[in-house]
Amino acid sequence: MTLLLACVFVLLHASAIFFLPAFAMQVSYVFLLAAPALACAAALRRSARDGWRHSRGWLLVALAMASWTLGMAASLRQDLFLANANAAPGDSTLLFILFGVPIVLAVSASYVEGDSVLLRVIDAALALALGYLFYVHTFSLITLHGASSMIQALRVALMFDAENLFLLAAAAIRLTAADRRGERHFYRTMVVFTGLYAVATFYYNHFVALGDHPDFGSLRDPLIDIAFLAFALQAWRDPDGRRRLRRPSPALSRVVRTASPLLMALALLVVSVVVLRERFYLGVAGIGVAVLGYGVRTTLVQLKHMQTEEGLIRQRHALEELAHTDGLTGLANRRVLDEMLERAWILQESASQRVAVLMIDVDHFKKLNDRYGHAAGDACLRMVSRALLGATGRPGDVLGRYGGEEFALVMFGRSLQVALQVAERLRAAVEKLAIANADSPYGIITVSIGAASCLVAERSLEALLATADSALYAAKQQGRNRVVGLE
Ligand SMILES: Nc1nc2c(ncn2[C@@H]2O[C@H](COP(=O)(O)OP(=O)(O)OP(=O)(O)O)[C@@H](O)[C@H]2O)c(=O)[nH]1
Structure with missing residues (x-):
C-alpha cells in the first residue's frame, strides 16, 4: 500500500510537470518539499515507535531531512521570490551539504550502556566543527547568490558527490556489522537512501542542473523524490520480526563498532585538508580538533574498559575466594581439602611423601542445637573453628570444614605419632573454650x-x-x- 502511494506520488509529480508546463517549477517545488518532509516525518514516527531514548540515529536523520527540506525552501525563495537564476544559490547549497552532518554523526557514533556523556559531547563538537568547515568551504566557492562560474558550480557538484559516496560507504560498513534487528533496519534504510540519493544527485547535478536545465521544473525532477520516498517507505515499515536475522561474525561487529567513531574524525580531517588551501589556520585548527577529539574519545573509552576490567578481576577474585571458603567459619571448604589431597595422589611428586589426616567431629552437637538453638550452634562452630586454627601450628597444614559439624586437618610430611600430638593439642584447645553444652556428659563442647x-x-x-x-x-x-590414631 505504501509502495503504491509512493509510485502515485512520483507519477503525480511527473504528470503535474507535463500537464502544467507554465507552472512546472512551482509545481515541482511542492513535490520536492513534500518528499523530504515525508521522510522527516517517517523518521520521527520511527523514533517514537522505537522509543526516543533508543532511536538517536532516526532522530539525527530526521534532522538531516529537515535540513534538506529547508534547503529546498531556500532554493524556492531564490527562484520564485528573488528570481535568482543561479544553479547553486549559496544558502540552499549550504543546507543541502549540512544535511550530511547529522547523518555522519548517526553512522559514526557507537555507544554502549554506561558510556560517559562526554563521549556524546565530543561527537557533537566534531559534528559542529565539520558543519562549520563545510560552511566556510561552501562560501569560499560560492556567494549567497550562487556560483559565479561553471568551474565553481562543478566543484560544488563534486563536493556533493564525495559527501554522498562517503555517507553510502559509511552506512554500508555499519550494515555489514549490525547484529541487532533495529540496528539492521536503520542501516539498511540508510544504505537504500544514501545509494539512491548518491545516484540521483550525481545525475541531476551533472546532467540536469549543470546541463540543460538549471532550474527545477524538468521532467527529471521526480528522480529526486525516489530516494526520499524509499527512505520514508523503509522507515515506515516495522522490521520483519519473522525474517531470520543474519548475524555477522562477532569479531567483525566488534571491529566496526569500535572503529566507527573514526568516520567522523576522518570526515573532519578530509574537509580540514580541503579548507587548508583557502584558510590555512582554520584548516590546521580543523585537523587539530579531529585528532584531539578522536584522541580524547579513545582515551575515555580506554579508561572505561580499564575500569571494567579491574572490576571484573576484583569480582573474579571474590568469586574464587567464595568458591574456596566456607561461608560460616571462613575456613577452607571441603572442595579445597579434596582437591589438595587428590593432587598429592595424582601428581605423586614424592611417592615417599607422608600424608596425615585428622577428622575432627564436635560431640553431641545436635543436643547443643536443640537446647540453645541453631544460631548458638553456628556461633559455637565459629568459636571451635578459631580454636582449632589457633592450635594447628605449621603454615603448610590446611584446616577446613569438611561438612556440618565436622572439620579436617591435612598435614604433609607428618608421622602418625606427630599427627596424634597435633590432634591432642586441637582437642585440648576446644575443651579449653568451655562452651556450655548441658546435655553432653562433659557439660561443655568437646x-x-x-x-x-x-x-x-x-x-x-x-x-x-x-x-x-x-x-x-x-x-x-x-x-x-x-x-x-590408626595406621
Ligand atoms: N547450627 C548448625 N548446626 C549444624 C550445621 N551443620 C550441621 N548441623 C547440625 O549438626 C548436627 C549433627 O548431628 P549428629 O550427626 O547427630 O552429630 P552429634 O549430635 O554431634 O553427635 P555425635 O557426632 O555422635 O557426637 C545436626 O543436628 C545438624 O543439623 C550448621 O552449619 N550450623
Missing part, C-alpha cells in the same frame, strides 16, 4: 578426633580417609572427647 597417616605410594586416598573415619568412629565409641 571434639573427637580420628587420625590416620600413610605414604602416598603405600595406600590409596580413599583408604587413608576410610582409616581416619574408622579412627574417629572408635573415638566416639570409646566415650568421645578423645583422640584415636
Whole structure:
C-alpha cells in the first residue's frame, strides 16, 4: 500500500510537470518539499515507535531531512521570490551539504550502556566543527547568490558527490556489522537512501542542473523524490520480526563498532585538508580538533574498559575466594581439602611423601542445637573453628570444614605419632573454650578426633580417609572427647 502511494506520488509529480508546463517549477517545488518532509516525518514516527531514548540515529536523520527540506525552501525563495537564476544559490547549497552532518554523526557514533556523556559531547563538537568547515568551504566557492562560474558550480557538484559516496560507504560498513534487528533496519534504510540519493544527485547535478536545465521544473525532477520516498517507505515499515536475522561474525561487529567513531574524525580531517588551501589556520585548527577529539574519545573509552576490567578481576577474585571458603567459619571448604589431597595422589611428586589426616567431629552437637538453638550452634562452630586454627601450628597444614559439624586437618610430611600430638593439642584447645553444652556428659563442647597417616605410594586416598573415619568412629565409641590414631 505504501509502495503504491509512493509510485502515485512520483507519477503525480511527473504528470503535474507535463500537464502544467507554465507552472512546472512551482509545481515541482511542492513535490520536492513534500518528499523530504515525508521522510522527516517517517523518521520521527520511527523514533517514537522505537522509543526516543533508543532511536538517536532516526532522530539525527530526521534532522538531516529537515535540513534538506529547508534547503529546498531556500532554493524556492531564490527562484520564485528573488528570481535568482543561479544553479547553486549559496544558502540552499549550504543546507543541502549540512544535511550530511547529522547523518555522519548517526553512522559514526557507537555507544554502549554506561558510556560517559562526554563521549556524546565530543561527537557533537566534531559534528559542529565539520558543519562549520563545510560552511566556510561552501562560501569560499560560492556567494549567497550562487556560483559565479561553471568551474565553481562543478566543484560544488563534486563536493556533493564525495559527501554522498562517503555517507553510502559509511552506512554500508555499519550494515555489514549490525547484529541487532533495529540496528539492521536503520542501516539498511540508510544504505537504500544514501545509494539512491548518491545516484540521483550525481545525475541531476551533472546532467540536469549543470546541463540543460538549471532550474527545477524538468521532467527529471521526480528522480529526486525516489530516494526520499524509499527512505520514508523503509522507515515506515516495522522490521520483519519473522525474517531470520543474519548475524555477522562477532569479531567483525566488534571491529566496526569500535572503529566507527573514526568516520567522523576522518570526515573532519578530509574537509580540514580541503579548507587548508583557502584558510590555512582554520584548516590546521580543523585537523587539530579531529585528532584531539578522536584522541580524547579513545582515551575515555580506554579508561572505561580499564575500569571494567579491574572490576571484573576484583569480582573474579571474590568469586574464587567464595568458591574456596566456607561461608560460616571462613575456613577452607571441603572442595579445597579434596582437591589438595587428590593432587598429592595424582601428581605423586614424592611417592615417599607422608600424608596425615585428622577428622575432627564436635560431640553431641545436635543436643547443643536443640537446647540453645541453631544460631548458638553456628556461633559455637565459629568459636571451635578459631580454636582449632589457633592450635594447628605449621603454615603448610590446611584446616577446613569438611561438612556440618565436622572439620579436617591435612598435614604433609607428618608421622602418625606427630599427627596424634597435633590432634591432642586441637582437642585440648576446644575443651579449653568451655562452651556450655548441658546435655553432653562433659557439660561443655568437646571434639573427637580420628587420625590416620600413610605414604602416598603405600595406600590409596580413599583408604587413608576410610582409616581416619574408622579412627574417629572408635573415638566416639570409646566415650568421645578423645583422640584415636590408626595406621
Ligand atoms: N547450627 C548448625 N548446626 C549444624 C550445621 N551443620 C550441621 N548441623 C547440625 O549438626 C548436627 C549433627 O548431628 P549428629 O550427626 O547427630 O552429630 P552429634 O549430635 O554431634 O553427635 P555425635 O557426632 O555422635 O557426637 C545436626 O543436628 C545438624 O543439623 C550448621 O552449619 N550450623
